Structure formats: structure tokens, C-alpha cells
Amino acid sequence: DWGYTDDNGPSTWAEKYPLAAGARQSPVDIDTSKATSDNSLVDREIDWSYPSNCSYRIVNTGYGWRVDTYGDDTALSGGPLSEVYKLEQFHCHWGATNDEGSEHTVDGKSYAAELHLVHWNSEKYSSFKEAASQPDGLAVLGVFMEIGNADNAELEKIISLIPKIIHKGQDSQASFDLDFGSLLPESKHYWTYLGSLTTPPCNECVIWTVFKEPITISERQLEVFRSLKSVGEEDAIEPEEGKLVKNYRPPLPLGNRVLRECGP
Numbered sequence: 001d002w003g004y005t006d007d008n009g010p011s012t013w014a015e016k017y018p019l020a021a022g023a024r025q026s027p028v029d030i031d032t033s034k035a036t037s038d039n040s041l042v043d044r045e046i047d048w049s050y051p052s053n054c055s056y057r058i059v060n061t062g063y064g065w066r067v068d069t070y071g072d073d074t075a076l077s078g079g080p081l082s083e084v085y086k087l088e089q090f091h092c093h094w095g096a097t098n099d100e101g102s103e104h105t106v107d108g109k110s111y112a113a114e115l116h117l118v119h120w121n122s123e124k125y126s127s128f129k130e131a132a133s134q135p136d137g138l139a140v141l142g143v144f145m146e147i148g149n150a151d152n153a154e155l156e157k158i159i160s161l162i163p164k165i166i167h168k169g170q171d172s173q174a175s176f177d178l179d180f181g182s183l184l185p186e187s188k189h190y191w192t193y194l195g196s197l198t199t200p201p202c203n204e205c206v207i208w209t210v211f212k213e214p215i216t217i218s219e220r221q222l223e224v225f226r227s228l229k230s231v232g233e234e235d236a237i238e239p240e241e242g243k244l245v246k247n248y249r250p251p252l253p254l255g256n257r258v259l260r261e262c263g264p
């Protein structure tokens, strides 16, 4: 199966997942000199509403952790979006060392990690799966994460559950009040472009919005991410083996896509 090691990593994905070789792939390097500040976006602020207290399921997908949100009373609209999108799940990508880990880069700079909030167009489509096969089906918010001295208190609620899902396939149900607002940066300055899922099947179904301002996470918190395993409990391997120390796809060419910028 696909993964992030030398023998099953991003450079091999197109063999089994032909979409991975498409012209609208993600992530990309955000070349700020190419970004056009588009007036059609300026008066369309990105607007989100997320519940404060909800029950969530965190799962080890084998490629990282993912929190399923059953996004009933969630809504994302505005900015580049023409319809209202619902939050389906959120997850993160990181690297083995702090100088890599984000999927998008900014003028070639990588951040230590990148948070993805995955929404689907529930106004036009009847399911996430259906939306994931449409060019305007998904809207993903990308938030860069850099190492800071302090723990990120909201992320800590998720990180405290990771020891329960060390192995692939494990999940944990928890109801905690998550303030999504604090998982997003203060500034709403963002770049947006048309792209894809950054993991197989790499469907070209995502309207990407990447915030310019990073949030901070502590080194200890990032180490907890790296303690996840990509193999199941039954795979008897050495304790140090199978650790998910990196799960990011390097940038693909922007090609002739338009990169728009909006915000102060």
C-alpha cells in the first residue's frame, strides 16, 4: 500500500493512483511573487462557524491521526467558495525534523507541520464521497504550524488522546469542547488555488485556502505526533519500527493555475 517511505512514498504513487500525475495536484510551493491580489475576493471574507462542544472520533489511519467531526452544525463559506461547505474531518502532516513537515511551502520555506480542515460542498452534493469526485467538491483550510515555546492548548485536547491510538486502525471516541477558532490564525490573510487531495487517490476536487500566518505547537507536542505507528498492533515489529515520523507530500508544479491572495 502507499505511504511515505522510499519504496511506497509520493514518487511511486502515480503507478497505482494515476490522478497523482495530474495537472491540478496539491500541495504546491506558494511563490508569493506569482500571487495575484484578486479584488473579487476582497469583500468576501472567509466565514466559518464550528460548534464549541461536540463529540469527536480520533482515528489512526496508518498515515497519521484524523478527527472525524460529524459536521452537522458546521459551516464554511465566503472567500473563494460559492456555496456553504461542511466540516468532515481534520488532520495533520509533519516531518521527521522541524525544518520540514508542511505540505505547502512559501517561497520554498517549509513549516514544521500543517493542519488541514477538510470540508465538503453539502449544498451541491449529497455525501462527502460524492463531493470528493467533483472539481468543487471539497474545501480544505491549510494552517501552517511552527515550533513555539508554549503548548497549543486546543491541540493538547487531541494530543492527549494519541497514546490510545498508537497503532493503525485504533480509534478513540471523545466529547470535548474544541474551540476551532483557536486552531486558526488571527489573521485571515490567505492564498487560494484549485488543487487536489494530497494523498491517494489524489482526486482533483479541492478548493485550497492556505493561511499565511502560522499557529504554534510545542516540540513535545510534535514528538507525540511522531510516536504514532503506521502498522497495526498485530504487526509484531521492533518498538522503534513503523513510526510515522513523516507524512507529508512534497510540492507539485503550480503549472498554469492561478494563485490568488486575499487579506490585509
Ligand SMILES: Nc1nnc(SCC(=O)Nc2ccc(S(N)(=O)=O)cc2)s1
Residues within 6 Å of the ligand: 116, 118, 129, 132, 133, 140, 196, 197, 198, 199, 200, 201, 203
Ligand atoms: N475514491 C475515494 N476514496 N476516498 C476518498 S476521500 C477520503 C479522504 O478523506 N481523503 C482525503 C485525502 C487527503 C486530504 S488532504 N491531505 O486534506 O488533501 C483530505 C481527504 S475519494
Ligand SMILES: [Zn+2]
Residues within 6 Å of the ligand: 091, 092, 093, 116, 198
Ligand atoms: Zn492533509
